[in-house]
Amino acid sequence: MSDVPISVPDCVHDDNWHLHLGEPHSLDPARSEGQSGPETPQRLAAQRRLHELLLKATRLQVWRLRHQLPGAGPTDLEDLAQQAADDAHLAVLRRLREFEARSRFSTWVFKFGILQAGVAVRRQAWRHREVTLSETLPLVDPDHGPASRAEGADLARAVRTALSTALTTRQRQIMIALLIDDVPIDVLAQRLGTTRNALYKNVHDARKRLREALTASGHLEALPDRRTS
Numbered sequence: 265m266s267d268v269p270i271s272v273p274d275c276v277h278d279d280n281w282h283l284h285l286g287e288p289h290s291l292d293p294a295r296s297e298g299q300s301g302p303e304t305p306q307r308l309a310a311q312r313r314l315h316e317l318l319l320k321a322t323r324l325q326v327w328r329l330r331h332q333l334p335g336a337g338p339t340d341l342e343d344l345a346q347q348a349a350d351d352a353h354l355a356v357l358r359r360l361r362e363f364e365a366r367s368r369f370s371t372w373v374f375k376f377g378i379l380q381a382g383v384a385v386r387r388q389a390w391r392h393r394e395v396t397l398s399e400t401l402p403l404v405d406p407d408h409g410p411a412s413r414a415e416g417a418d419l420a421r422a423v424r425t426a427l428s429t430a431l432t433t434r435q436r437q438i439m440i441a442l443l444i445d446d447v448p449i450d451v452l453a454q455r456l457g458t459t460r461n462a463l464y465k466n467v468h469d470a471r472k473r474l475r476e477a478l479t480a481s482g483h484l485e486a487l488p489d490r491r492t493s
Contacts, residue, residue, distance in 0.1 A: 282369040284310035285360060315353050317370055321377025322348040322384075329385040336388075344384050352380035386448040419483055426477035435470040438463060 284306040322345040330341055356376050363372055427436050441447045442463070453460050478484040 322381040325381035
């Protein structure tokens with residue numbers, strides 16, 4: 265965004281200021297040739313307001329999550345908020361057509377900033393941490409009594425068996441990374457070169473397979489049949 269001061273037209277102060285954003289042809293090379301044209305004062309003002317709103321959201325979230333970034337100073341946090349706001353700005357422009365006016369546009373936009381800032385903080389926190397794709401579960405906690413240890417060990421064996429027989433290698437690695445090692449899903453998606461939705465699908469399928477295997481082994485009760493006659 266340019267730092268050149270601009271006057272804000274009155275039309276940008278109303279609830280429909282987002283209508284002046286227009287379609288960002290520069291994001292679509294196939295449509296940009298001969299169509300970009302000069303920026304209007306209304307669109308420049310709307311773009312500036314959008315970025316300011318996103319920056320407000322990303323600053324709020326970055327500072328809220330700063331405990332995840334030990335050693336990061338105010339300048340580091342501000343840089344992270346600025347980068348997150350820039351990324352969120354592009355995301356909003358790409359998805360303008362999805363806005364259905366069920367809430368204020370500023371509320372819809374604010375969520376982009378909050379989500380993008382959260383992603384940025386988690387990725388920064390895990391930047392120098394290795395993500396180990398393990399295929400085995402940790403041992404049962406030995407601090408419980410004999411009966412609890414025996415029951416826990418039996419369930420752990422059943423889960424290990426289900427993990428090794430009912431799941432694919434990738435499903436097993438993803439489940440352990442997300443649910444046992446607490447790797448943030450956006451960090452794991454970045455490391456594996458995939459998307460959050462693809463990982464959610466893997467987890468959904470893996471959970472279904474695990475439940476079926478543990479139900480068959482008698483360690484879980486079968487879910488009630490919800491079909492109606």
